[in-house]
C-alpha cells in the first residue's frame with residue numbers, strides 16, 4: 741500500500757513520503773490503491789477513474805482521500821478475515837501473475853507495483869474467461885491502469901515459464917496455482933483455474949504473445 745503499513749488496529753499513512761517519490765515509484769504505489777476498487781468497492785474505482793489525472797499530478801487532497809479509503813478497505817477486509825478466514829487473500833489480487841513477472845525478469849527490473857498492475861490486468865482477463873466479468877469491465881480496469889502510467893502488457897516470458905513460476909509461488913498448494921479473480925465488479929475470491937485458460941490469458945497479455 742502507498743506509504744502505509746498495517747498493524748492490528750493501527751494504520752499509518754505517510755502523505756509526505758508520497759510527494760517526494762520518483763514518478764515510476766509513485767505510479768507503482770497507485771497500483772495498490774487501484775486494487776481496492778475491483779476487489780471491494782466499485783464506487784472507489786469510479787472515484788479513482790474520475791480523479792486519475794489529479795491523482796497522477798499528486799493533488800494532496802485527492803491523495804489523502806485515496807490513501808484513507810485504501811486503509812479503510814484494507815482494515816475492513818482484514819477485520820472480516822479475523823472471523824471468517826480467507827478473505828484477506830483478496831488483497832493479493834494481481835499478485836500471482838505479478839510475482840511471476842518479478843521473478844521471471846529478476847527482482848527489481850519491474851517495481852512490485854508495476855508487476856501487480858500488469859497482474860491485475862491479467863487476472864481480470866482470467867475472470868472474463870471464467871465468465872465472471874464482461875469485456876467492458878476488463879477494458880475499464882486496463883484503461884485506468886494505463887492512465888496511471890503503469891504497464892498493461894506482460895514481458896514475453898513465455899506461457900510455460902510463467903506457469904512454472906506461478907507453481908513455485910508460495911501460495912500454490914501441491915502445484916495447484918490459485919488466483920484471486922473478480923467474481924463480479926467489487927467482489928473477489930480465490931480459486932484455481934484450468935491451465936489452458938491461464939495459458940490463453942498469458943499469451944493474450946504478453947508483449948509478443
Ligand SMILES: [Zn+2]
Nearest residue numbers: 772835852856
Ligand atoms: Zn503488493
